[in-house]
Amino acid sequence: MAAEYTCIHEEQIQGISRKTAELEARADYKEKRIEELNDKINNMDKKLDILVQGFNDFKVDSNKGDVELELRVKTIETDYQNLKEKLKEKEDNEQKRFNNKMLMIGAALTVITIGINILFNIIH
Known part of the structure; x- marks a missing residue:
């Protein structure tokens, strides 16, 4: 003869079991979301x-x-300086040649003038 026993805490245990199941489900969901975020x-x-x-x-x-651009700019600057120097040298050489020609023309005119002067002196 077994006596039937009713537990007065059964409702409380079942409530706790439901809450535990809900918490486990929420924990699983959050764990999946954390894995997705990771x-x-x-x-x-x-x-x-x-x-x-x-x-x-x-x-x-x-x-x-x-x-590369800096090297190209330096090369261009160097070429520019070289061309500038060569142009200056060429101008100086041309000026010297011009001066020499003027000296020669001046000397030639002086010789001609002296020659004409001597010729007029001989004629008179």
């Missing part, structure tokens, strides 16, 4: 790494371009 963060990190690498490559290419 995956998204990892994907974003990969994309940022690619972006940073692209930027670094761009900087390196830009620096190379700057160096």
Whole structure:
């Protein structure tokens, strides 16, 4: 003969069991969401790494371009200076030649004038 026993805390135990099940379900849902967020963060990190690498490559290419451009500018400046010096030398040489020609013409005119003067003196 077994006596039937009614537990006075059974409702409370069942309520706690329901709440525990709800909390487990919420914990599972939140864990899945955290895993999804971690995956998204990892994907974003990969994309940022690619972006940073692209930027670094761009900087390196830009620096190379700057160096090449600087070398070209220096070459142009050097060529300009050389041309400027050669032009100055050419102008100086032309001025010297002009002065020499003027001296020769002056000397020739002096000789002619002296010759004419001597000729007139002989004739008179």
